Amino acid sequence: MLRAVSIRKKFGTLEVLHDVSLDIAAGEVVSIVGSSGAGKSTLLQIVGTLDQPDAGEVWLYDKKINDMTAKQLAAFRNKHIGFVFQFHHLLPEFSALENVCIPAWIAGRSRGESEKKAGELLELLQLKDRVHHKPSELSGGEQQRVAVARALINQPDIVLADEPTGNLDSIHAKQLHELFLELRDKMGQTFLIVTHNESLAAMSDRVLHMKDGRMWQHQ
Secondary structure (H helix, E strand, C coil): CEEEEEEEEEECCEEEEEEEEEEECCCCEEEEECCCCCCHHHHHHHHCCCCCCCEEEEEECCEEHHHCCHHHHHHHHHHHEEEEECCCCCCCCCCHHHHHHHHHHHCCCCHHHHHHHHHHHHHHCCCHHHCCCCHHHCCHHHHHHHHHHHHHCCCCCEEEEECCCCCCCHHHHHHHHHHHHHHHHHHCCEEEEEECCHHHHCCCCEEEEEECCEEEEEC
16 A cells, blocks of 8 residues: 655765665554664655655555655645654644644535544544543643544544654553554554554564664564
8 A cells, every 4th residue: 555665865975764665555553663763754754755755756555656746745645644743743722622623624624524523533532521621631641642533534544653652651652552453453544653662563463673774674
């Protein structure tokens, strides 16, 4: 479903990605592990269309996505790709429900339709009683689940998660990875997760290892 072919990326003279290829099937939960500086987040930014490779191609189904204009990419990204980051980037003045609705509003969906879908997702993620709470009134684990609901609102083909458990304690981190697997089972959702936590990565369907800008082991 998602393919990255021979991706190369330099920052100045530093080559961060050396001829990296990746193939993710629909309905898979795949983790990329590696130490800091291995190139994991750079690869995720490129397959998520937030950055451009110096060489190589990125495909989602039969669409080559690194040939699009910036405007086309923004619309494509909002419709087809969901993001969950280490810092959940919730807007502090908005409620949980409103935060989840934002990508749907950007896509032009009505307020009523957006809020109905957001409410369903928050209920699915066990946040039914927190929909009108602001981020400051939520725990770290609850805030991250709101961020997951926001990533799912437009029913993306794939959710990209960059160190999503980095700010969570071990119990909430494990719960979040279990949630990804549950969403895969219930919704057929595909996830690509970047993490340095080997034990959490091992819960995934497949683990890819990166070192010094290369994929070096595949299991």
